[in-house]
Amino acid sequence: MAAGAAQGEETEVDPRAPRRNPDLFGHAVAEQSLLQTAASGRLPHAIILGGPRGIGKATLAFRFARWLLAGAGAADAGPSLFGEVAAPTSLRVEPDHPVARRISAGGHADLLTVERGYDPKRKKMRGEIVVDDVREISSFLRLTSAEGGxxxxxxxxxxxxxxxxxxxxxKVLEEPPRQALLLLVCHAPGRLLPTIRSRCRKLNLQALASDEVARLLLDHRPDLSGEDALVLARMADGSIGRALELADAEGLVLYREMVGLLETLPRLDGVRLHRLADAAARGEADELYRTLTDLLIDFLARMVAGAAEGGVREVLPGEGVLMRRLSGFGRLDQWVEVWENLRALFGRADAVNLDRKQVVLDAFLTLGAAAR
Incomplete structure (x- = not known):
């Protein structure tokens, strides 16, 4: 079951989607923590799975849900040499297991997924989870378990x-029913109400190492070269989800074009800038525009962080030379202000549908002014 999805909307078909993905990489410690907590018989009623976006938090949540709904690993456990039941060492449930198949199809009666819903007025996904989505939780938890678990x-x-x-x-967390579990996937747990955080067990997941992200990326995108996969992994900052998004959106090509344009600062190449802004402004170019603005913010954040640490955080070979040159045009606090101003500009553009070409032009012109 899924709350927030529009009726008639197509269900997930991407095999990488967390509800379908049977594999988990890089989070063995978190997985063992959940196994030990379940084995103790003192499973909390709510767990926050925190960490950077796209590192596998939702994949772990669905993995744990499958394991519990399949009988807490009983199907995998077998007698040991002396006849005892062996303790499970993994949360893995095979994809052909009946529970895994129902969860993959979004049809398990004892699992509810709450996520951002579809806004029929704006004809796109909402930017937030609304109260009607969450109210479904109370109704769901009042029901008796369909399968007795x-x-x-x-x-x-x-x-x-x-x-x-x-x-x-x-309100749900204040009076949780018996044998109910809420798994809160959270990219920034600090944004949650303190009263919510205080009622949940917290399990933090760490970003993956760049070489591990590159290896996983090549598994999904064998058409990439090893060098490109590693660059995308660095761009994604430890997030395999983000690396896959960038690869699918030709993010590396776009990033190289953006860096090439930044290298012309403080005197921007006007022809090149207008060509990039025109591409981002096309009606079908939503993904390109989002990727470009995200990459520009990420570049500035790494430049500022590197300058503060007395080093560089480059993802492309030689990019550090550009970062050092740009950061040398002004004080660190001035570049922090530029970063904040561009984030605010992109936020306003989304809120009031500003002209995208002008937004891109304004962003680079702001950088040009700062680099004088």
Whole structure:
């Protein structure tokens, strides 16, 4: 079951989607923590799975849900040499298991997924989880388990709830029913209400190493070269989800073009800038525009962080020379202000649908002014 999805909307078909993905990489410690907690018989009613976006938090949430709904690993456990039941060492449930198949199809009666819903007025996904989505949790948890076991709710992601939705969730957490578990996937746990955080167990997941992200990326995109996969992994900052998004969106090509344009500062190449802005402004170019603005913000953040540390954080070979040159044009606090101003510009553009070409032009002109 899924709350927030529009009726008639196509269900997930991407095999990498967390509800379908049977594999988990780089989070063995978190997996063992969940296994030990479940084995203790003192499983909390709510767990926050925190960490950077795209590192596998939702994948772990669905993995744990499958394991619990399949009988807490009983199917995998077998007699040991002396006849005892062997303790499970993994949360893995095979994809052909009946529970895994129902969860993959979004049809398990004892699992509810709460996520951002479709806005029929704007004809796109909402930017937040609204109170009506969260209210479904109370109705769901009042029902008796269809299969006599756990009732599980996955909120993906909890930091996308608006204030009313968060307050509705708080009421659920104040009086949780027996044998119910809420898994709160959260990119920024600090954004949650303190009263929500205080009622949940916290499990933090760490970003993956760049070489591990590159290896996983090549598994999904064998058409990439090893060098390009490593650059994308560095751009994604330890997030395999982000690396896959960048690869699918030709993010590396776009990033190289953006860096090439930045190298012309302080006197921008006007022809090149207008060509890039025109490409981002096309009606079908939503993904290109989002990727470009994200990459520009990320570049500035790494440049500022590197300057503060007395080093560089480059993802492309030789990029550090550009970063040092740009950061030398002004004080560190001035570049922090530029970064903040561009984030605000892109936020306003999304909120009031500003002309995208002008937004891109204004962003680079702001950088040009700062580099004088």
């Amino acid at each position: 756990w009732r599980i709710v996955i909120i993906d992601s909890a930091d996308e709830m608006n204030r009313n939705a968060a307050n509705a969730l708080l």
